[in-house]
Amino acid sequence: MISPLNEVAMGEKKSDIVLKNCKLVNVYSREVMPQMQIAILKDRIAYVGKDASHTIGKNTAVIDLEEKFVTPGFADSHIHIDQYILPSELAKHSLLCGTTTLFSDPIDIVSVCGYKGFREFVKMTENLPIRVFHMVPGGLPVDRKFSHARTISKTEQKKAFELENVLGMGEVFSWTKVTTRDPSTIQNLRYMLENDGIINGHTAGASDKKLNAYIASGIFSCHEPIDYDQVMERLRLGMWVMMREGSIRRDLDKIIPNVLSQKTYFDRLMFCTDGVTPKDLLEFGMIDHCIKKSVSMGMELIDAITIASRNCFEYYRMGKDLGGIAPGKLADILVFDDINKLKPDKVFVGGRLVVAHGRLVFKNPKPTIPKWITKTVRTGRKFAENDFIVKSGGSSVQALVIKLDTEIITRKDQEELHVKDGNVTASLDKDVWKVAAIDRTYGTRKQCVAFLKTFGGNIGAFGCTQSFHENDLMIIGSNEKDMAFVANELVKTQGGMVAAKDGKTICKFEMPVAGLVSKLPLEEAVTRYNEIDEKIAETGCKFKQPHLIPLFLPFLALPEVRILYTGVIDVKNRTYLKVLNG
Ligand SMILES: [Fe+2]
Incomplete structure (x- = not known):
């Protein structure tokens, strides 16, 4: 040429x-x-x-x-393309917003379908009129002691890395695995470095010697800084920073004003969304929104555009071709x-x-969706009320409750709960709900039923097959009957979100592709998705985005208490907790 x-x-x-x-x-x-x-x-x-x-x-x-x-064209330096809508839908709407390149980290499809899922999603992005480059998910397992998500083996990692448009390893979540030199993690990093792969970081909470050790291990970017000090700490140590403004977090407010007032070099700053919900994609856009927001805070347009284009491609070593x-x-x-x-x-x-x-x-080429990827909700049974019973003697019992501070952050708490016919019940008066995490990947019939406080919505049950990054089937409910109903509905639809009351579905967002992604066009997905939050909020739920609750309940990288199908976990002390006292 x-x-x-x-x-x-x-x-x-x-x-x-x-x-x-x-x-x-x-x-x-x-x-x-x-x-x-x-x-x-x-x-x-x-x-x-x-x-x-x-x-x-x-x-x-x-x-x-x-x-x-x-x-x-603009580039999103870190996005999860395996959430809510198909890559072909994401491609259309990215292009309408001027984002012509996506750097994808398909972590959840791997957690459900392993390498086969990764391969399939790479395939889904081939022949799209947008550029998509992939990172092999480097965040799994989130926690070697508790996680049960599928991962990619060393041989599969090699195969994945050899695929066209695969550049390296995605966010290496658990920095403690790096700072404690977990042998498997170090082996993965070494493989990527020896083969000239790029490794993306995730250093939330790491500083000083731990941050140094992490960077010294060959990981030169991070999208986790939530304020200017954290950005600077990383820039000073030679890192590139992907400033995040997406549905999970919006960090530009706390970064850009200081970048401007301190006249910070911006040549190692990029923008990323880290994933956008259908609603946010339609309402805010993507990297165009990051530019607009930065400009509204005083950044020169040309600088914001440089961050959105040139900087990102230079980080990914593509500056000679793009940017x-x-x-x-x-x-x-x-x-x-x-x-x-x-x-x-x-x-x-x-x-x-x-x-x-x-x-x-x-x-847009019509997406090919193989049958196997729409048959991933394997629970090995039809659910009945009995599946959600928590057995106890007496008339009341002290129970551990997972208290929601926000949709995402939880705390340990205790409540005295009523026992009826040998079953500990939820209590609307005390705002205590049952919460179940069920294996839906391996069909082991394993599950854990515990209690959740401050959900607030007077519904029968609400369930979801998408949960970071274990993808357990999560059900929150006020009664066992509706919990069983919702679980069965989710098996029937092979994934998504369902809320029900008195044996009737209130709202439903089907996501049959690995239980993570809908087949709907974006606009319809937005309607379904909004309906979930709106209908649950109408019933009195205290939170604006109730769908986030089951999504984050198993997420082991956040405090303080999490629930997986293997049990309730104290994240800090790294132990399982008993659901009932005594
Ligand atoms: Fe991410």
Whole structure:
């Protein structure tokens, strides 16, 4: 390709497309250049300058952009593409927001389906009109003592890394596995480093010698800093920071104002979403939202665009091909009618027009979903009331309760609960609910039933097959009958979220792809998804996003108490807790 590009630049060969009258946002020189012209041959840029007329032949499409802003495509440096909607749906809406490249970490599909799931999701992103690069999930198991999620073996890791568009290892969650030199973790890191793989970090809570040890092990990025001090601590030690603004957390508010006031070098800063819910994707967008938010806090637009494009590709060692508009680069180009709105009018990916007049102009290949991936909710039985009974003698008992401080953060607490016919019951008066974690991956029939406090919603039961990153079947309920009903519904639909009362479904969001992803178009997914939160909130739930509760209840990387199908876990003391006292 070098010679043809060289020939076009010299005018000895003609280009395919010329974009003229561009207001070019140059992320290399930090200038906005008026009246620029860009000549494209096949998928790459051959010429950028004031006059591309020498590259124009009779077959060249010349597009007059009438002094519109032209920028490189944006990149999401860390996103989970195995949540809520199919990659093909995510691709469409990313492109409409100007995000032309996704750096994906498909951790949950691996936790349910192992390597086979990883392979399938990589396959689902092939032939999409967007660039998707993958990291082999490096966060599993979250905790070697308690986790039961499927993982990727050493041989599979090698196979995964050899696939096209797989760049290295995704967020290495548990930094203690690195600082204690867990042999398997160190072996994985060594393999990636010896083979020139990139390793993404996850250093929440690590500092000083532990952070040093982590970085010294070859992990040079992190998307966990939640404020400026944490950003600086990592930049000072040579790390790259992916600033997160997505559905899990929104961190820009606490980072950008200080980056600006302290005049911090921003060449090692990137943006990431770390995953977006259907609702947020439709409402906020993706990396375009990160840019807008940074600009609203005082950042120069050109700097925010540089963070969203060039910096990310340089971290991923792709700077020679992507990240800016210059000769030799792949032609991933956005054209804006109104740069302040940041909604692209045109999007080119590799010289191909995929968005025009703000609308998609390509036929998204129909996703192929193999049958096996829609048959993953294996509980080995039909559920009955008895499955949710907590046996005890007497008329009351002291029970451990998992108290919700937020949808995500929990604390240990105690409550005296009533025993009826040998079964410890939930108590609406005390705002104590039953919560069950059930194995839905291996069909072992293993489960744990415990108690949850401050859920607040007067529903019969609410269940979900998606839970970070163990993916147990989680059911919260006020009575055993509805809990069994919801569990059976989720087996029937092979995954998703269901809320029910008195044996009737109140709302349902089906996610049959590995119990994690819906087959619905984004707009419909948003309706279903919103309905879950709205309907549960209507019943008195204290939290705005009740769907997050079962999602995070098994997440072992957060305090203070978690529940898995193997039992209730004290995260700090790393022990199982008894559900009933005495
Ligand atoms: Fe993540």
